[in-house]
Each structure stands twice: as C-alpha cells, then as structure tokens.
Amino acid sequence: MNRQGRPTTPHAAANSAATGTLTGNRGLQMEEALLFEMGQDGRTGVDLPDAPKVKDRLGGLRRAGKIGLPGLSEPQVIRHFVRLSQKNYSIDAGLYPLGSCTMKHNPRLxxxxxxxxxxxxxxxxxxxxxxxxxxxxxxxxxxxxxxxxxxxxxxxxxxxxxxxxxxxxxxxxxxxxxxxxxxxxxxxxxxxxxxxxxxxxxxxxxxxxxxxxxxxxxxxxxxxxxxxxxxxxxxxxxxxxxxxxxxxxxxxxxxxxxxxxxxxxxxxxxxxxxxxxxxxxxxxxxxxxxxxxxxxxxxxxxxxxxxxxxxxxxxxxxxxxxxxxxxxxxxxxxxxxxxxxxxxxxxxxxxxxxxxxxxxxxxSHGADGLKRVAEDSVLSANYVLASLKDIMSPSFEGPCMHEALFDDRFLKDTGVTTLDFAKAMIDEGYHPMTVYFPLVVHGAMLIEPTESESKDSVDTFVNTLRGLAEKAIAGGENVAMFQAAPQLTPRRRLDETRAARSPVLRWKPGSNGAPIDKAAAE
Amino acid sequence: MRYLGLTEADRRDMLETIGVSSIDALFKDVPAGALNPRLDLPPHQGELEVERAFAAMAKKNVSPMDVPFFLGAGAYRHHIPAAVDHLIQRSEFLTSYTPYQPEISQGTLQYLFEFQTQVSMITGMEVANASMYDGATSAAEAVLMAQRITKRSKAVLSGGLHPHYRDTVATLMDQTDQPHVAAPVDLAGNEDLSTLIDDQTACVVVQNPNVFGHLRDLTSLAKACQAKGALLVVAVTEITSLGLITPPGAMGADIVVAEGQSIGVPLSFGGPYVGLFATREKYVRQMPGRLCGETVDQEGRRGFVLTLSAREQHIRREKATSNICTNSGLCALAFTIHMSLLGEAGLTRLAEINHGKAVQLAEKLAEMKGVAVVPQAFYNEFAITLPKPAAGVVEKLVEKKILGGVPASRLFPGDKSLENVLLIAVTETNTEGDMDKLVAALKEVL
Amino acid sequence: MTTRYSKDHEWIRLEGDVATVGISDYAQSQLGDVVFVDLPAKGKTVDAGAEVAVVESVKAASEVYAPAGGEVVETNQAIVDDPSLVNRAAQTDGWFVKLKLSNKAELDALMDQAAYDAYLKTL
CATH class of the missing domain: 3.40.640.10 (Type I PLP-dependent aspartate aminotransferase-like (Major domain))
Structure with a gap:
C-alpha cells in the first residue's frame, strides 16, 4: 500500500464547463479519432508495384479473410500523428523535472x-x-x-x-x-x-x-x-x-x-x-x-x-x-x-x-564537458532546494546531488495532495516532478532540473512552485483549483479505476464511433 | 559548451543562493580522494568534428544500399516510407517520457492503444501489450508467463527456433534452474514436438516460418499442447509474413511473440528493435509489460491511460510479472505509423511481393548444380544447401561486392550438419538484377 | 460471533467449524479502489500466515494472508465479478474465502476489535 493519497478517479466536485465548440477542438488542440475509425477500403499510404506472378509456395497457409487494418492516405496518416504529437509534453517544449529520469536535452546531432x-x-x-x-x-x-x-x-x-x-x-x-x-x-x-x-x-x-x-x-x-x-x-x-x-x-x-x-x-x-x-x-x-x-x-x-x-x-x-x-x-x-x-x-x-x-x-562534451554536466546538474538541484526550502518541505538536509526531494508536510491540512499539486503544475505549463517516489517519504516530490536548463528557466520554475505552494497554504477557494487541475490540457484527470476494472485494451470492429458513457464519468 | 545552459556568472549567483563557496563543496559526501579523477579522454568537440569522426567509421562498413543484399535470420531490410522517420523525430514523440501523466501524454497513449490493436489484428490474437525490447526477450517473457499460468516449469523449444531466441530463453531459465528441452535442430522442417510434451510442460515455443524458412501448419501442435494442458507460444521473426499467411492466433496459439523490426524500424546493426507480445484476453493479468487502456476523463471524453499496472515492478516489486520498466516506445511508434501507411491493401501487397520475389530466387537457385532449396513452403526466406561450407562462400561473395546471406554456422557454430547451409532472405528491396548478380557470382564461387 | 484481526489487516470470523476471512475496512481504505481479486481454488490448504488471495487496486497490489490455517471450502465469486464490493462492504459482503480451520486455537493469537482499534492508532 504504497501510494496513499493518490486518488485514481477524478474529484467528483471538480468539473467545469465543457468545451462549447461544435467540433470539440479548442483552437490548436484538435480532437482526433482512432486510426480504425477513419480508414476506408481501397485507400493506402504506399505505392507498391505488382507482385511477381508466381505459383505460391505457402503450403496452403494463405491467410483467409481480412486483417481489418484501416486504409489511409499519406496526408491522413501524417495529420493523425501530428495531431497526436500535439497532445504530448516534451523536453523540447519545456523543463521536465522528473526526478530519477534525467530528462536532459536530446541533441539532434x-x-x-x-x-x-x-x-x-x-x-x-x-x-x-x-x-x-x-x-x-x-x-x-x-x-x-x-x-x-x-x-x-x-x-x-x-x-x-x-x-x-x-x-x-x-x-x-x-x-x-x-x-x-x-x-x-x-x-x-x-x-x-x-x-x-x-x-x-x-x-x-x-x-x-x-x-x-x-x-x-x-x-x-x-x-x-x-x-x-x-x-x-x-x-x-x-x-x-x-x-x-x-x-x-x-x-x-x-x-x-x-x-x-x-x-x-x-x-x-x-x-x-x-x-x-x-x-x-x-x-x-x-x-x-x-x-x-x-x-x-x-x-x-x-x-x-x-x-x-x-x-x-x-x-x-x-x-x-x-x-x-x-x-x-x-x-x-x-x-x-x-x-x-x-x-x-x-x-x-x-x-x-x-x-x-x-x-x-x-x-561532443569531452572529459571537460561531462564533468561540467555533473557539476551543473548538482548545482541546479541544490539551487532549487535552497530556493524552496523555506516554503516547501525538503525531506533531508542538503546538499543534495542532481535531484532535490521534498515531501508533503507543507501541504498538511491544506486539503491539497501531492497529486493535486503536481496536476496544478501542468496548467502552469510544466511537466510535474516525480511524485510518490521514493516510497520512504510521505507524498514524495522528486525534482531533477538537469544541467540543460538556463538559470532564467530554473528561476521561472522555482517562482512558479513558490506561487503554487503559497496558494495551497493559503487554502480557501484555491483548494478547488488544485483539485480541478489540470483544466487547460487536451484531457483532464482520467478515470484509472474504470480503466483497470473493465480493461479495454484495443479497438474492436463495431465499437466504431460508440458513444462515450458520459454519465458514468460524472 | 553548446548543450549547457549556465554561464559562469549564473554559477556564482547560484552558489551564493545555496550558501557555499564552490561546486565541490556540494560534493562533500564523496569519499576523500575519489573526487575529480584525471580522465584520459579527449576534450569537447564541435558538431563538425564529431560528424567527421562518425563519417569515417560509417565508411568502414559496407552499406546494404550499395550492394546486392540477401541477409535475414531475424532482421530484415525493408523500405521505410519517408513519413515514418519524419514523424518519429517530432519533438513531442522523441523527447517525452513514459506517459505517467496522462493529461499531457494523450499522444503517446493513443498511439500505444493503436499499436496494441494493430498487433492483435495481425497476429490474430485478442490482446497485445505496448511492446518489449525485441523478439527474443519477448519469447523469454512468454515462457515465464506460461509458467505462471500453468504452474508448471518445463519449456520445450523447437529445433527450428532462432538460436538467439533459444539462448535468450535458456539464459533466463537457468537463473532459477528451470528445465528446458531444446529439440534437435530441424533443418528438414518435419519435427514432431508432441512427443516431448508431458504433464510438466508449461509451454512449447515454436517459430513460424522457422529459422530455415519452413512454413508449417501448427494446428495439430496446438491441439497436442491443449491435450496436455501446455500453452503454445509461437514466435514470428519476420512480421510482414502475417500479411499473407495464416496468423498464429488462427492456428491455436496461446501467446504470440514477434520481432516487429520489419515494419518501420531500420536494421541499425541489430537494435533497438521492437518486441511484439500478444495473447488471449483471459491471460491478460499474467502478461508482462506496459499496457494502455481506454477510459474517460472527468468531462466524460474518451482518453487513454496506462493500466493494470499493479502487475508491474514499480508497484509489485519482487512479485511483479516482469522486471521490465520500459517498452520500445519510439520503435513501436515507427511500427504504428508504417502499418498505418500500409493499411490492409499495402501490407497484403508488400507480403505478396516479398513472397513472389523469394519464389523467383529460389527457383533460380534450385536450377544450379549442387544447390538445393531446403523448405518446400516458405515466405521470404529459405535455407539452401551448398556443395561447400557456406561461411567461406559468403566471404568470397563479399569480395565480389555481394552480401549473400547468413551462413547457418554463424547461428549454429560447431554444428557440422549445417556447415554447408546458407540462409537467404529476399524482400521488396531486392531487384531482379540483384538476384541475377547473386546467381552469377555463386556460379563462379562454387 | 466475534471478529478477530491480524496485523496484516485481515479479519476472520468463526461460525461453527468454518471461518470467514476478508480484509479490514482500514485495509480497503488504504488500497483505494479495488480493481481485481484473485482467489484460491476450493480445496486448497493453507497454513496460518500463508498467502491465500491477492487484491489489486489501481495503485497497489497486496497479498491476503490466512489469519489461521485450514482448507478453503468456499470463495466469494461476488468480489471477482464486482471488485468494488470490497470497498463498499469489506467486513460483510466483501469477504474473500471461508476456511475450515485445522486448529481453532490459532485464533487466540489474533487481536480482538479493541486491540485492533488500538493497533490502528499506532500506525
């Protein structure tokens, strides 16, 4: 029982108005169907020559019946995956302080x-x-x-x-x-x-x-x-x-x-x-x-x-x-x-x-640059620790290495959990830190800024966390904001309990366009 | 240094905020004498210098682009549409982490759901996971899964199983001294594994088409397994074959493991590839690896999450179904995109071309004196027997600027009976001219 | 009949020769939404302290240990069909297995309600 305090169904009270657009899109945030709901027979995204005319040597094991794969043109496929990509956070888009995962810059070279x-x-x-x-x-x-x-x-x-x-x-x-x-x-x-x-x-x-x-x-x-x-x-x-x-x-x-x-x-x-x-x-x-x-x-x-x-x-x-x-x-x-x-x-x-x-x-780094990697990653983590130790609760005395561990003591009696705090970071444009790991502290928040970040970037991040911590501690109306977060994402909190109780692990013919059971979610 | 964000002034400011005088003060817990060792390594370099160094190394290799090329044996050269590589290099796919925060990872989660669906469809199975390291590790995980389900320990491994798969399974089973029976090498493609199945057998692992190219109907083997309460694990090393041949699911497989490299993933000297893993719905909680499932968000909209994670190591720790922590995310994405471009018509056509060309080459080779094509039924790869050791023939072909296949001795070292056996794969990338060059060169070499 | 508790948060209640076993209300609240239950085959014999079932929530998985040894004579299909029953009625309809005890004296080593309540306060 290691993840106490991490709700797995959305807060009941935390609902907001639906999108209100005809398409469900919100500007650049596009709704996107599954591949299997858009395909049509007779369409393909590749042009292949005719197969050689030979007598087959398949030993009678030729596939009977259709596989069921959808037919899509190249522009359809590209648009589908570009739209999907736009629903992801990434290092290239912002600071990714996921402790223990070292989300550093990935050079294109x-x-x-x-x-x-x-x-x-x-x-x-x-x-x-x-x-x-x-x-x-x-x-x-x-x-x-x-x-x-x-x-x-x-x-x-x-x-x-x-x-x-x-x-x-x-x-x-x-x-x-x-x-x-x-x-x-x-x-x-x-x-x-x-x-x-x-x-x-x-x-x-x-x-x-x-x-x-x-x-x-x-x-x-x-x-x-x-x-x-x-x-x-x-x-x-x-x-x-x-x-x-x-x-x-x-x-x-x-x-x-x-x-x-x-x-x-x-x-x-x-x-x-x-x-x-x-x-x-x-x-x-x-x-x-x-x-x-x-x-x-x-x-x-x-x-x-x-x-x-x-x-x-x-x-x-x-x-x-x-x-x-x-x-x-x-x-x-x-x-x-x-x-x-x-x-x-x-x-x-x-x-x-x-x-x-x-x-x-x-x-690219050489011996000198790799040493600098270690130094800057440790420096940045300690800077985060030093900048937030008065308002969040560090689990241990510094100095730390490349990641700074906080627990949820600063959220005690606020009604805001580690998970709520993490989800509020999403609305601020950040991927959350690692939460609820390691298991040895309560409501863990493990922050690893990495050496890739500039000081300006770390400062903005630190100021955001400070602001959120102040809001959580002030309580009152703010609590509902935390519990409803994230509100600005392509999807809001997802019902993990429902996913695990009756697993749906693939699309099936016939489920095409099936209405989503909205009542059950509310 | 182009990848680092801090300036000297920043570092000084930050140290001041922290309240220490030097960066080394932050490393005060490091034992005396262990800090700042002298490293005998070169200093940093610009892009241009690094590119030069890699170009020099690349030039020492013979690229399959430049010569007639007939290698397979578990990794296949196929054409990858330009859109695949473009899309997988999008920042949002390339530089994101495992989708643990589903609200900002729906892109990754939805393609994993689509991947799972595609894999289920082509293998003819009910469910598939979000991928494993490669085909061989999938096979090893399948054996462990069969042991959990049957509560038995013994695995029977076909003599037509790729030796890398056989050895990967054996290595893992040896850790806990589990018994496994490897059937004799089956060059003829007529082994009968049913006699090796007993009431201690957890599973039979068989490859189709097998490592020598034989394509077999596994229906009776599936029945023999079922009669003894064992599971049938079918390995597929060339996944495009399922565009044309009866899928393992339709022959009665309980678990299908496969190497997905042929769809969307470059050869890259052997990795990273993408292991496929599919099974029956009733076994899903014993399945290893990451799984994506459909659900709804709090506004009732369809969305996707990682699910059934109580099976996995980060929650279950020593009782997890596997120690696996990653999937092969980006390779699974490449597979999904390539498969989307192919669609039903494209995959079927691709498989027809692969098979047709392989038949053409097999017929040409069969006409050569001293050469015999081993399998009667095959897909795009087949063993041939030569009048002399295949390894030497392949080296001679290299001199003639042809990469002419994989000598069986590379996979079965020390097995005299296979010394003269050469494995030849043909794909849509081979032209008729390539085939003629191979035949002509072989005539000179033999 | 009195209910007794183990330190692992299982409860057991003896009626005649047969004892009913489940997880405590505290245990279900710590697990969160239960999504899956794996029950043993009828006829299986377990020792006191041995694993008798597995319960999974979205965020945790836990073994359920037999508070006393015996033979499994009945299992609760209702919680397999609807795992949320464990959350709603952990100490009544959400029971796991019925055991025919091999040694009733083993129950004496377990906590009664008052002792268990006191134990929970120490956690």
Whole structure:
C-alpha cells in the first residue's frame, strides 16, 4: 500500500464547463479519432508495384479473410500523428523535472549520426569484415564507459536499465556458481527502484530490505546485521533515490566484500557524478548505465533504452555474449564458445542506435564537458532546494546531488495532495516532478532540473512552485483549483479505476464511433 | 559548451543562493580522494568534428544500399516510407517520457492503444501489450508467463527456433534452474514436438516460418499442447509474413511473440528493435509489460491511460510479472505509423511481393548444380544447401561486392550438419538484377 | 460471533467449524479502489500466515494472508465479478474465502476489535 493519497478517479466536485465548440477542438488542440475509425477500403499510404506472378509456395497457409487494418492516405496518416504529437509534453517544449529520469536535452546531432548510411542500415549478421566501423563504435563507446567509471570491463548488450540489472545479477550468480557457492538473498534499501526487487526475484533471489538512517543513507549497523553467508549481493543506488550521495559507500563495499557478497550499484543516477567521481574508486563490482539518462539518448515516450553494465575484475569473465574483441584482422565479435559467459540476453549485439547517439554526446562534451554536466546538474538541484526550502518541505538536509526531494508536510491540512499539486503544475505549463517516489517519504516530490536548463528557466520554475505552494497554504477557494487541475490540457484527470476494472485494451470492429458513457464519468 | 545552459556568472549567483563557496563543496559526501579523477579522454568537440569522426567509421562498413543484399535470420531490410522517420523525430514523440501523466501524454497513449490493436489484428490474437525490447526477450517473457499460468516449469523449444531466441530463453531459465528441452535442430522442417510434451510442460515455443524458412501448419501442435494442458507460444521473426499467411492466433496459439523490426524500424546493426507480445484476453493479468487502456476523463471524453499496472515492478516489486520498466516506445511508434501507411491493401501487397520475389530466387537457385532449396513452403526466406561450407562462400561473395546471406554456422557454430547451409532472405528491396548478380557470382564461387 | 484481526489487516470470523476471512475496512481504505481479486481454488490448504488471495487496486497490489490455517471450502465469486464490493462492504459482503480451520486455537493469537482499534492508532 504504497501510494496513499493518490486518488485514481477524478474529484467528483471538480468539473467545469465543457468545451462549447461544435467540433470539440479548442483552437490548436484538435480532437482526433482512432486510426480504425477513419480508414476506408481501397485507400493506402504506399505505392507498391505488382507482385511477381508466381505459383505460391505457402503450403496452403494463405491467410483467409481480412486483417481489418484501416486504409489511409499519406496526408491522413501524417495529420493523425501530428495531431497526436500535439497532445504530448516534451523536453523540447519545456523543463521536465522528473526526478530519477534525467530528462536532459536530446541533441539532434545524435539523431543525424544514427541515421548515417553505413551505420543506421547495416545488418547485424554481415561478415565482420564489412562492419569494422560498427564494431569500432561499440568498442569506442565501451572505452569511454570504462574510463568514466574506472571499471575494467563492460557488457554492452543489455537493452535497458532493468535489463542491465538482470545482466549484473546473472554475472554475480555465475561468479558465485564458479566458486561453488549458492546464495539466496539480495539486500536492497527500501528506497530502491521497483526494478531492483523485481530483477532479484527473476534470478530466484529473495529480497531483504535494509532500512535507512534518519539522514537518508544506508544504516550500516542494520546492514551488518543482515549480511551473512547466504547474501549474494547488495543492490544500492548511488547517488540514491533520495538524491543523496551514500557517504559510507566504501565502508558498505568493504562490509559486503568481507561477507563474500558482491556490490551491485544501480547507476540510474550516474548523471550526478559523471566525469566527477568514478564508481570503480568506490569499491563496486558492477553497475548499469542508462544511456537514455546520463548520455542523452531520447526517452521516446518510454523507450527504447540501453543499459550497458560495467564490471569489476571479479565479474568480468562472466560477461554475456556477444562482445567485441581486438583480433589479428581488426575487431571481431565473440558470439559463442565462451564457456564462462553466462549466456545471451537478447538477439544480436545490443542497442546500436543508442550506442551511436551516446557516443556522439560523449564526444561532443569531452572529459571537460561531462564533468561540467555533473557539476551543473548538482548545482541546479541544490539551487532549487535552497530556493524552496523555506516554503516547501525538503525531506533531508542538503546538499543534495542532481535531484532535490521534498515531501508533503507543507501541504498538511491544506486539503491539497501531492497529486493535486503536481496536476496544478501542468496548467502552469510544466511537466510535474516525480511524485510518490521514493516510497520512504510521505507524498514524495522528486525534482531533477538537469544541467540543460538556463538559470532564467530554473528561476521561472522555482517562482512558479513558490506561487503554487503559497496558494495551497493559503487554502480557501484555491483548494478547488488544485483539485480541478489540470483544466487547460487536451484531457483532464482520467478515470484509472474504470480503466483497470473493465480493461479495454484495443479497438474492436463495431465499437466504431460508440458513444462515450458520459454519465458514468460524472 | 553548446548543450549547457549556465554561464559562469549564473554559477556564482547560484552558489551564493545555496550558501557555499564552490561546486565541490556540494560534493562533500564523496569519499576523500575519489573526487575529480584525471580522465584520459579527449576534450569537447564541435558538431563538425564529431560528424567527421562518425563519417569515417560509417565508411568502414559496407552499406546494404550499395550492394546486392540477401541477409535475414531475424532482421530484415525493408523500405521505410519517408513519413515514418519524419514523424518519429517530432519533438513531442522523441523527447517525452513514459506517459505517467496522462493529461499531457494523450499522444503517446493513443498511439500505444493503436499499436496494441494493430498487433492483435495481425497476429490474430485478442490482446497485445505496448511492446518489449525485441523478439527474443519477448519469447523469454512468454515462457515465464506460461509458467505462471500453468504452474508448471518445463519449456520445450523447437529445433527450428532462432538460436538467439533459444539462448535468450535458456539464459533466463537457468537463473532459477528451470528445465528446458531444446529439440534437435530441424533443418528438414518435419519435427514432431508432441512427443516431448508431458504433464510438466508449461509451454512449447515454436517459430513460424522457422529459422530455415519452413512454413508449417501448427494446428495439430496446438491441439497436442491443449491435450496436455501446455500453452503454445509461437514466435514470428519476420512480421510482414502475417500479411499473407495464416496468423498464429488462427492456428491455436496461446501467446504470440514477434520481432516487429520489419515494419518501420531500420536494421541499425541489430537494435533497438521492437518486441511484439500478444495473447488471449483471459491471460491478460499474467502478461508482462506496459499496457494502455481506454477510459474517460472527468468531462466524460474518451482518453487513454496506462493500466493494470499493479502487475508491474514499480508497484509489485519482487512479485511483479516482469522486471521490465520500459517498452520500445519510439520503435513501436515507427511500427504504428508504417502499418498505418500500409493499411490492409499495402501490407497484403508488400507480403505478396516479398513472397513472389523469394519464389523467383529460389527457383533460380534450385536450377544450379549442387544447390538445393531446403523448405518446400516458405515466405521470404529459405535455407539452401551448398556443395561447400557456406561461411567461406559468403566471404568470397563479399569480395565480389555481394552480401549473400547468413551462413547457418554463424547461428549454429560447431554444428557440422549445417556447415554447408546458407540462409537467404529476399524482400521488396531486392531487384531482379540483384538476384541475377547473386546467381552469377555463386556460379563462379562454387 | 466475534471478529478477530491480524496485523496484516485481515479479519476472520468463526461460525461453527468454518471461518470467514476478508480484509479490514482500514485495509480497503488504504488500497483505494479495488480493481481485481484473485482467489484460491476450493480445496486448497493453507497454513496460518500463508498467502491465500491477492487484491489489486489501481495503485497497489497486496497479498491476503490466512489469519489461521485450514482448507478453503468456499470463495466469494461476488468480489471477482464486482471488485468494488470490497470497498463498499469489506467486513460483510466483501469477504474473500471461508476456511475450515485445522486448529481453532490459532485464533487466540489474533487481536480482538479493541486491540485492533488500538493497533490502528499506532500506525
């Protein structure tokens, strides 16, 4: 029961007048039907030649009947998706302070490089002699990652952060097995991302939570008490999900190693220390790196990501296949035959498109610029913390790292919840911060401004939050405004309860133009 | 530095507001000696310099644009309409996050709903999720899902399953020492998996068309699974095939997993791609991955939200259906747009062209001495046997500026029986001239 | 019959040999709108403290533990068909399962109404 205070149906009282236009459009905000409601037979958005006249060799398995896909022209398709795009918030449109997600600027140079002929269009199974440049991209990126983290090896194939976690735990399991050791427990702080316990469970481990101290760090005494011969690893995010640097991290590493266990560091928050601190100097054994956070590959509405994992000497022999090595005729791929490797995690060699983008970002910044990234992201977060600490309620003493954590004490007895506060930000033109995570503080608001923002932009943001906090604290009529928010968006609060109780997960023939049950929503 | 927003004056002002004298004071919790290491990396560069470096690397590769090209084996070269790449680069799609705030994410949510619908339709299934990393990880997740549903552990893997899929499943199952039975490699395309199904079997995973190109009717296998209480998982690596052939849903599949790359997603040396995942409605709460559902907003207007998220890691933590946190958002968008452009008529025509050209090339190759086309029934890819090892032949073809297919030994290293087997894929991008060049070059090489 | 409570917020009420189990009104209010309930098969035997059902709301998922051990003799289809019944009537019509207890003495370890009310005040 971890999201207390987050209503999942709209406030009953908070209704306002409907749009009042004939079309339902509001100026540039266009209503848009589903593709399936606009299609017509005999229309298409592609021109293809006639198929060769041959006797088919389908073995009698030709599809019977229609698929049901709608027919649309190219202008219809373009207009449809442009209209949809206009219903989204984006980094390119405004500050996106989503804590723990590192919504930084996504350079367009990255996109251009990923589409170069010879990079964007090569096949993963071409003979290695014909893809030396592609292997060089992987190898060069691997080199940057190893140098920036101070670690001797990196597994490149994991497809996302959570996939990287899986890679790390698989390597740990393989290393334990190689020494004839079977261990069953993983320790993780209560503030951990949900992926940590979920990944541990996938690998057959039970998860044992470690409590935090009053200042938001791992409780060393509690950790010592939990360590034992059945502990395989600790999974610790650093900087942690409260936005704090784990100042006892080297002690944690020593304690974990003394117990024969491994130290998995969740690198989700690497942006705070990139170029500034090498995790390898802190005693960790492995860490995933979200290229879509620290290294600016686009979030794309939820992926694709990429999660390479750096590994210590004690784990590097167990890397997944495939990996790139330097051979006598240049670079080559080891795809099989490595008996120590724990195996394969996905098709082919990893998220090449993301590697190119991340490397373009790194080369653009260089060592000097990456250090500046960490410094500016930490500076901006502390500036937000310092500017709002008198009116909102910071959960911990500063300094913080790249994100500032507040809780809902400043909203106590106002009738305004964290969710209401977040939704009011939307009407002010901001994407809300991360809310209700981490779970260790009540009504959490986790703000990560990133290094991409100018001071003017951060100042405007801070002033907006201050204004909203003043309104909430003043109460009275303002409360209804918060509860009704957002009012200026393409859609207002949505009924999540209804969506989950009777799931409608696809359009079906016959539901075309079905009237929406307005009464049920009110 | 062009991507950073603060000036030196800004930094000084901000430090003053914070009340510290230097930025390093904000890093006071970092252990002594670990701050500001010397990094042996080059300094920052302008766009022009970075472009030059990448152009040099790109030039070292042979682009499929420049040579006759016949590679497949799980990743296929197709033409992508210009509108697809234009639309996915719109800021509002490219630079937005997971749609956790639905009021300002209806664009992403609606296309996910449309994607789920398209995937359900082409696979012939009732529901689909909002995508996974790729086809192979979808297959691994399908096995875990079948274990949850059947409360059994064993997975039977077809000998025609792409080895990357087989190995991805095996790696995940090995973590918890779950049994899996990989059937012998099925070059002939006549394996009978029903004998391997017992009352401990959670699922059978079979690929159609399989890795050697064989197209098979899976109806009797579905019945054999059903009789033993096991689920049938069907993997599809070439999704355009479903424009022409009977979908797995119509053959009795319980879960369909697929690689969606062929629709809208460039080859990009193997990733990122988009895993498709579809199943029956009754299993939806055991399905992994993100799901988008229809609902209404407080004014009663139709809208979309992420739903059934109590299955997922951010709420369920160690009891989640999967540890997966992302989908393959932008690739799913590319798929949705390309599929919208194709429509019923376009997808059907595209599949007819792919199949027709593959038949043409198969017939040309079958006439060559010492060459045999392995599958009788296939879609756009087929194995051929050569009189000598295929890997060497492919290298010789490279010298003749032809990328001539994938030697089976690349996927099944060490398997002597497959040494002379070459996998050849043909798509709408191949011209008749390409095919003639391949045939002529093979005649010289063999 | 008296109702007893576990620290995990399940209630149990014994009538004859058979005890009815559900989640407390406090538990449903913390979960928020219940959207899905997964009940065990009839005939399943559970120990005290073992998971007997799962309840999901939009924002949380929770296991329901058996406050005492026994055999599942009946399950409440009504909450499967209409999960909102758990919110509306958690301690009456929104019950989860009926257990034929293997050891009635296990009930003695649970809280009565007064003790549970006091326990809630400490949370």
């Amino acid at each position: 990255n996109e251009k490089m990923a589409r170069l002929p010879g990079l964007g269009d090569v096949h993963p199974l071409q003979p290695v002699s014909t893809v030396q440049g592609a292997l060089q991209v992987i190898d060069t990126l691997a080199g940057w990652l190893k140098t920036l983290t101070g670690m001797p090896a990196v597994a490149m194939s994991p497809a996302a952060g959570a996939h990287g976690e899986l890679c790390g735990l698989m390597a740990i399991r393989a290393a334990l097995k190689a020494r004839g050791d079977v261990r069953k427990r993983i320790l993780a702080p209560e503030s951990a991302h949900g992926t940590n316990p979920a990944t541990a469970a996938l690998c057959g481990y039970t998860v044992d939570p470690i409590p935090a101290t009053a200042d938001g760090r791992v409780d060393l005494e509690a950790l010592q008490a939990k360590l034992g011969p059945d502990v395989a690893a600790i999974m610790l995010t650093n900087p942690n999900t409260c936005g704090l640097f784990e100042r006892d991290i080297k002690k944690v590493a020593d304690m974990v190693h003394a117990a024969g266990a491994f130290f998995y560091c969740d690198g989700a928050n690497f942006n705070a220390i990139v170029g500034k601190v090498r995790p390898g100097d802190l005693g960790i054994d492995c860490m995933h790196i979200n290229l879509h956070k620290t290294f600016s590959t686009p979030h794309g509405g939820g992926g694709p990501g990429s999660g390479p994992v750096v590994l210590s000497d004690s784990l590097k022999d167990f890397v997944p296949v495939p990996y790139v090595v330097h051979g006598k005729d240049g670079l080559t791929l080891v795809e099989s035959g490595d008996t120590k490797s724990f195996g394969r995690m996905k098709s082919f060699h990893g998220q090449m498109g993301m590697f190119i983008r991340a490397l373009a970002y790194m080369m």
